[in-house]
Amino acid sequence: MKRALWATAVLCLSAAGVAQAYPEFQRYSKERSGRSINCALCHTHSDGPEGLRAGQIGSLTQEELDTLGLARQATAPGSGLKSPILNGFGNLMLDELGRDRIQELRQRPESLAESLPAGSDLDGDGIPDGQEYLDGTHPLNSLDGQPLKLFRNNLGRHGFHIAMMVLATALGLYGLHNAILWLSTQTGKEK
Amino acid sequence: MRPDWLRRGLDYLSERLPVQKMSFESLVTKKVVPVHRMSWAYYMGGLALLFFLIQLVTGVFLLFYYQPTVSDAHASVEYITYYVNSGFLVRNLHTWSSSCMILCLMVHALTTFAMKAFARPREVTWLTGSMLLALTFAFGFTGYLLPWHQIAVNATKVVLQSIEEAGRYLPGALSGLPTYVKEIIQGEASVGQATLSRFYALHVVILPLLFFGVLGLHLLCVQLHGMSQGTDTPARRSEKFFPIFMLKDFWLWGVAFLVVFVLAYCLPFESFYPYPLFEPYDSLGSTPDGIKPEWYFYFIYYPLELLPFWVVMLGQTLGGAALFMTPWIFKNTSRKVLGIIATLVSAYLIVITIFGHDIYEMFKGGGA
Amino acid sequence: MFDLLIFVALPYVALLSLVVGSWVRYRTHAFSYSSLSTQFLEDRWLLWASAPWHAGIIVVLLGHLAAFAVPGWWTAFMATPAFLTVVESVGLLCGWMCLGGLVIFLVRRFVNARLQAVTTLADVLVVLVLMAQVGTGLAVAVNHRWGAAWAPGALGPYLHGVLTLRPDVSVLTDMPPFVKLHIASAWVLLAMFPFTRLVHVLSLPLRYITRAPQRVVWTSSRASVRFEERAATDNERRLFLRAALSAGAGVALLSMGTLDKFFKYFLKQDLTEDEQAHLLSAKLRRLKQTAEERELELERMSRDAILVAPMAELSTTRGKYFIDYQMRPALAFKDAEGLPIVISAKCTHLGCTVGQDVDAQGRILCPCHVSYFDIKTGQPNLGAPAKEALPRLGWALKDGNGKVLLVQDPSGGREGSAEPGQLATSLLYILKRYA
Numbered sequence: 002m003k004r005a006l007w008a009t010a011v012l013c014l015s016a017a018g019v020a021q022a023y024p025e026f027q028r029y030s031k032e033r034s035g036r037s038i039n040c041a042l043c044h045t046h047s048d049g050p051e052g053l054r055a056g057q058i059g060s061l062t063q064e065e066l067d068t069l070g071l072a073r074q075a076t077a078p079g080s081g082l083k084s085p086i087l088n089g090f091g092n093l094m095l096d097e098l099g100r101d102r103i104q105e106l107r108q109r110p111e112s113l114a115e116s117l118p119a120g121s122d123l124d125g126d127g128i129p130d131g132q133e134y135l136d137g138t139h140p141l142n143s144l145d146g147q148p149l150k151l152f153r154n155n156l157g158r159h160g161f162h163i164a165m166m167v168l169a170t171a172l173g174l175y176g177l178h179n180a181i182l183w184l185s186t187q188t189g190k191e192k
Numbered sequence: 193m194r195p196d197w198l199r200r201g202l203d204y205l206s207e208r209l210p211v212q213k214m215s216f217e218s219l220v221t222k223k224v225v226p227v228h229r230m231s232w233a234y235y236m237g238g239l240a241l242l243f244f245l246i247q248l249v250t251g252v253f254l255l256f257y258y259q260p261t262v263s264d265a266h267a268s269v270e271y272i273t274y275y276v277n278s279g280f281l282v283r284n285l286h287t288w289s290s291s292c293m294i295l296c297l298m299v300h301a302l303t304t305f306a307m308k309a310f311a312r313p314r315e316v317t318w319l320t321g322s323m324l325l326a327l328t329f330a331f332g333f334t335g336y337l338l339p340w341h342q343i344a345v346n347a348t349k350v351v352l353q354s355i356e357e358a359g360r361y362l363p364g365a366l367s368g369l370p371t372y373v374k375e376i377i378q379g380e381a382s383v384g385q386a387t388l389s390r391f392y393a394l395h396v397v398i399l400p401l402l403f404f405g406v407l408g409l410h411l412l413c414v415q416l417h418g419m420s421q422g423t424d425t426p427a428r429r430s431e432k433f434f435p436i437f438m439l440k441d442f443w444l445w446g447v448a449f450l451v452v453f454v455l456a457y458c459l460p461f462e463s464f465y466p467y468p469l470f471e472p473y474d475s476l477g478s479t480p481d482g483i484k485p486e487w488y489f490y491f492i493y494y495p496l497e498l499l500p501f502w503v504v505m506l507g508q509t510l511g512g513a514a515l516f517m518t519p520w521i522f523k524n525t526s527r528k529v530l531g532i533i534a535t536l537v538s539a540y541l542i543v544i545t546i547f548g549h550d551i552y553e554m555f556k557g558g559g560a
Numbered sequence: 561m562f563d564l565l566i567f568v569a570l571p572y573v574a575l576l577s578l579v580v581g582s583w584v585r586y587r588t589h590a591f592s593y594s595s596l597s598t599q600f601l602e603d604r605w606l607l608w609a610s611a612p613w614h615a616g617i618i619v620v621l622l623g624h625l626a627a628f629a630v631p632g633w634w635t636a637f638m639a640t641p642a643f644l645t646v647v648e649s650v651g652l653l654c655g656w657m658c659l660g661g662l663v664i665f666l667v668r669r670f671v672n673a674r675l676q677a678v679t680t681l682a683d684v685l686v687v688l689v690l691m692a693q694v695g696t697g698l699a700v701a702v703n704h705r706w707g708a709a710w711a712p713g714a715l716g717p718y719l720h721g722v723l724t725l726r727p728d729v730s731v732l733t734d735m736p737p738f739v740k741l742h743i744a745s746a747w748v749l750l751a752m753f754p755f756t757r758l759v760h761v762l763s764l765p766l767r768y769i770t771r772a773p774q775r776v777v778w779t780s781s782r783a784s785v786r787f788e789e790r791a792a793t794d795n796e797r798r799l800f801l802r803a804a805l806s807a808g809a810g811v812a813l814l815s816m817g818t819l820d821k822f823f824k825y826f827l828k829q830d831l832t833e834d835e836q837a838h839l840l841s842a843k844l845r846r847l848k849q850t851a852e853e854r855e856l857e858l859e860r861m862s863r864d865a866i867l868v869a870p871m872a873e874l875s876t877t878r879g880k881y882f883i884d885y886q887m888r889p890a891l892a893f894k895d896a897e898g899l900p901i902v903i904s905a906k907c908t909h910l911g912c913t914v915g916q917d918v919d920a921q922g923r924i925l926c927p928c929h930v931s932y933f934d935i936k937t938g939q940p941n942l943g944a945p946a947k948e949a950l951p952r953l954g955w956a957l958k959d960g961n962g963k964v965l966l967v968q969d970p971s972g973g974r975e976g977s978a979e980p981g982q983l984a985t986s987l988l989y990i991l992k993r994y995a
Contacts, residue, residue: 036466037481047471047480054476055845139467144273144280144460155458161636162818163454169813174446176807178439183799185435186792188220253825263850267843275831275839277824353909381886472846475853476881476889479913479926497945556930556945 026134029110034137042139043091050086061085076101089123090130090140097121127154207313213416225419225437226427233303234419234437235444236296242445243293244407246452247331250286251396258338260392262385265340266472285456290332292452294488297325298541305518306534308527309420315519317417320410322515327403332486334395337388343469346483348391349383354496361502382475424527491541494548498555566744567718568727574751575722581754582762595757601675605668613661616654620697623651623708628719631712638709643816647708648701655698662691686756689749696742704736715739853887860885865956865989868892872984874900879916879924879935881905885995889913890953891924893935898983899966902953902990903938907931909946954994957986970994 031038041047045056054060061069065085072084078099083092094103097118106113114131121130123140128150130140139145146154156163194202206212213219225234257276259268272279301321304310310318337348352374359370379386421427431437462470468480485493495504514521522530544551586593599606627634638644666687669679701707714731721728732740753759778784831839859866860883868882869892879891889905891914905914907926914926914933923932923941931944938949957966957978965978965986978986 037468038466039468039480041468041471047468047474055849137466138463142467142470144462145467145470146463148459148463151463152459156454159457161633163457164633165813165816166453166818167450169810169818170446170450171810172806172813173810174443176803176805176810177442179799179803180807181435181439181442183796183803186796186799188434253822256826263846264843267839267846270842271839275835276829277827278821279825281821282825382888474849475887476883479915 025107025110026113029113030134030137033111033135036137038137041088042134043087043094045086045088056086058086073100075099078102088141093117093121093123093130126151127158208316209413210313210416219415220434223418223433224430225433226422227429227431228423228427230303230307230422233300233307233422235441236300236303237414238441239444239448240293240296240300242448243289243296243452244403246285246289246449247293248400250282250289253282254286255396260338260388262340262388262473265338265388269339269341280460281457284459284461285452287461288452288456288459290335291461291486291488292448294328294332297328298488301325302534302538305522306527306531307420307422308522308525308530309422310519311420311523312519314413314417314420317410317413318519319516320406320413322518323406324403324410325515327399327406329488331395331399331403332488334391334399336486337383337391338395339470340388340473341470342473342480343465343483345383345473346479347485348387350483351485351489352378352383354501357501358505361505384475487545490545490548494544494552497552563729563733566740566747567729567732568722570744570747570751571722571727574747577751578753582759585754585759593759593763595760596678598675598678601678602668602672605664605672609661609664609668611661612657613665616657616661619654620651620658623647627708627712628716631716634712635709640816640820642820644706644709648706651708652698652701655694655701658694659691659698662687662694666691682752682756686752686758689745689752693742693745693749696738696745699738700736700742703738715743718743856883857887860887860992864992865958868900868902868955868988868990871898871900871957871986871988874988877918879905879918881913881916882990884953884990885992890990891916891935892988893918895936898980900955900957900988901935902955902988903933903935904951904953906950907946908940908948908950909944914950954991956989956991957983958989959986967991 027038027040027042030036030042039047040049044050046054048054048057050058058066058069068082069085072080072082072087072095075082075095076099078097080099081096084095087095094113094117098106098116102116106116114135117129117131117134119129119131122128123130124143126143126146128136128138128146133140133146136147136150138147225231254272257268257272257279259265269283272283274280276282304318304321333348333351337344355374355377356371359367362369377387377390379390419433466480466482469482471480484490492504492508495507638647666684669675669684669687704710714735718728718731732743749758753761776787778787866885869880871894874880874892874894876894876896879893882890882892884890884904891903891905893901893903895901905916905924907914909926909931914924916924918924918935919932921932921934922936923934925932926946931946932941933939933946933950934941938952940946940949952970952972954967954969956964956968958964959982964976965982966974966976968974
C-alpha cells in the first residue's frame, strides 16, 4: 500500500512539472523584519509545496492536480485560478500579478509590496497585505501584525466599546467607593 | 503538665499564627497601613490577587470549549479565538493577565524582601508566598503547552530535556533520577497525548486546588499580622486599612483591570511572536525558528543557553533554596543590605528579560 | 424656493439673532438674564408644570446634542436593539412629560388672576412655540419610529452644512412634513431666544456646584447635636443612594455593551454553513494526521523493516524526513556515490527537529539554538550548544523483489554489495534490529 502511495507521488510530481517555490520573498521578508518566516507565508503547508502531507503536491487529487497545472500556466494576471498548494495570499499574488511578473519580482523582492493592490487587506486587521509582507507578519492572520500597528488599529475599532467599559468601571467603582464609606459609617455606629 | 518541647512548639506557632487577633476589632476597626516612601509596595499583592481572579474567571470560561487532545487542542483554541462570541477577548485576557500576575508577584516578592517583611513573626507568610510564586510559575509552564502549537510543544520539550541533562552531574545511582522525573512529567517517550493530559489536569485541577489552599493561609497570615512596618524607623503617618486603604486598593484594581482589558481587546499577545510558532504542532515536520519559553522564564533560559549547564543548575538550586530559607538566612541583615540585594536581583531580571536575546546574540551570534 | 427660505435663510437669521441678540441683551440688560419667577404668586401648579418640563427637556436636549455631536458613537450605540429601545422609550416618555408640563404652564397662566397680571405676550408665545416644537417631535417619534437610529445619518449632514456655512437642503426635500415642521420651529425658537424668558438657559447657577457648603452654626447645644445627628443620617443616606445608583448604572452600562457579549459566549454559536464545513474539514484533517501517526506507531511495532523511500527520491542537498523506530524524526540523504546517509533528526541538544537543507559545507541546521551537524558524521560544529553527534541509523537496501542487497549497521559496518545500476532502483529501509 505504501509503495502504491509512493508511485502516485512520483507520478504526480512528473505530471505537474518541477515544483517551484520562491524563497527569495521569504528570505527578504525575514531579513527586513528580523522575524522568522516559513513557507506558510504563501503556501498551504508550512514546509513548502513538496511532500506528501496535506497541502503539498503529493497529497493532491487528480482534480486538484489539473487545477495546479492550469495555475502554473497562468502567466498573465487576472486568471482567477486558485492553486491548491497556495494559500489566500499566494493566490492573491498569482491572480494580481501573474507568474511572469512574480518571476521578474524574484530579482527585486523589495518591490513586491508596492506591486500588490494597495488597499488589499485579506485578514482585515487594518494592515495592508503588502505592508504585512514587509513587516514579516502573516497577511492572512488577523492576530499577527506589528504589535503597535495592531494596537492602534484595534483601539480605533473598539474605541466606543472601550469608552463604555471605562465609564462602566468608573461608575461601578464610584458605587463601590460609596458603599464602603457607607459600610464604614455603619461599623462606626456599632461601636 | 505539658512537656517543655510541646510548650515551646505551641508558643512558636501562636506567635506565627496569632489567631486571637481574629476579631472584628483588630481586623477592621483598628488595622492601619503605614505611609512612607515604599507604601506603593503594599498594593502589589492585592494586584496579583486581582489578576488571579481574572485568571480564574477566564480560565473557567475557556474550559467550556477547550479540548485536551493532540488532534483537537489546537483546533479548539482556534475555534475559541475566531468563532466563539468574544472568545478572542476571553483568551487574550487569560494570556495578558497571566503575564501581569507573574510580573506583580515578582515585584511583590522583591519589595517584600527589601522591606524585610519576612522577618519574625511573618515567616509563614513568606513561605506560603514563595510557594504561591512557584505555583504560579508551574501554572505558566503547564498552561503554555495547552494550545499545542509549535512553540508550546517545542519549548516544553526543551525544558523537559534540560531536566534530564541534570543527570550527568549526579553521582552513580542518582544519575538516572532526572530521566525518571522527566518521564513521570512527560508520561510517555516524548511529549505527546499523555503529557498534554497531565499538564491539563495540573493546570486546571491540581494547581488551582493547591493554590487555593496556600493562598488561604497566605491571606490569613497577612490579615492576622497586618502590614509590616517596612522601614527601619516606624512611619510617622499611617492610614486606616478600612476604609481608606481598601478604597485606594479597589481604585487601583479598577485601573489595572481597564489596562488589561484594553490590552487584551486591542493587542493579541501572539503578535509578539512570528506566526510560524503558532501553527499546530507537527511531529513529522520541521521545527520553526525562534523557539523560546515565555518571557518570565528568560531569567533561567538565557543563562542555560550561555553558561555551562552545571553552573546554571547550581545557581538555580541555590537560588531556590535561598528563596525558601530567606527568613532564616537574612534574619539579621539590615534593610539597607536587603535593598541592595533586591535592586541587584531586579537589575538582573530586567536586563536579562529585555536584553537577553541581544546578549545571547553577542556571545553566540552567527552560530558557525 | 420655500425650502430655501425656511431651511437656509431662516437658520442664519435665527443664529444671527441668537448670537447678537443674546450679546446685546447681556450688555444692556444684564439683570434681565433670567425668567421672572412666579413661584410666589402660585406654587402648587407650578411644581407639576416646571418639574416634568425641565426634567424632560434636559434629557431630550442632551439626547439631541449627543446624536448630532458624536454621530459615529451614537450610531454604534444604537446598533444594539436593546439600547435603541431604551433610548426611544425614554425619549418618548420625556417628550410626553414636556408636553404635559407645557399644557399646565399655559392653563395656569390663564386661570389664575394673579398670574394673568404679570403674563406678557412673549410668555404665551414661548409656550406655544415650545408646544409646537415638542408636539412635532412627538409626532415624528410616533409616526417615523426609531429616529434615534436614523436621524443622525439623515439629518446630521443638513445641520453640519448649516454650521459650516455650506447649507445643503437636498437631504430635507423628501423628509416627511412633521420632520420639516420640527426643524423649522426649532429655528423659530432660536430666533426668539434672546427676546424672551428662554435666556435663563444661559444663566445656569453653575457656581453652586463648586462653591463651599454653608455651615450653620447653632447657638444652643441641643439643637446643634440634633442637627449633627440629622446631618450624619443624611450623609449615610446619600452614600447609600450614591452607591446603589452608580453601581446600578455601572452594571446597566456593562450589560448593554460588554456582559451581553460575554453572555453570548455561552450560547450556541451561530456559524454559517461555510464556517461549519471549514471547521469540520480542519478537524478531519487533524484526525487524519493523528491516525497517520498512530498507523506509523503500529507499523513500527509490528514490522521488522520499514520503507523510507526509493533511492531515486533521495537528494544530496535536501533531506527526506521520515519517522524512525522510536517515533522520532530522522532524515535520509544520498551521498556522492549514490549510497544513503540515514541520520537522526532529533537534535542532541534539546530535542528539536533538525532542518532538512544541506548547506555548502555539508551540514544541516537545528534552528532552535543554532547547532550545525555534519550529515556524514553527525558531529555538531565546534562551540555549538549540542555536544553529541546525531546518531546514525542502521539501514538496508532492497531491490524491487524484496531481496536484501546491502545492510549497514549504526556504527558503519556494511554487509553485502550493490551495483551502481541496482542502487538507483533500490529501496531504502530501516531495520528494527538496529532500533
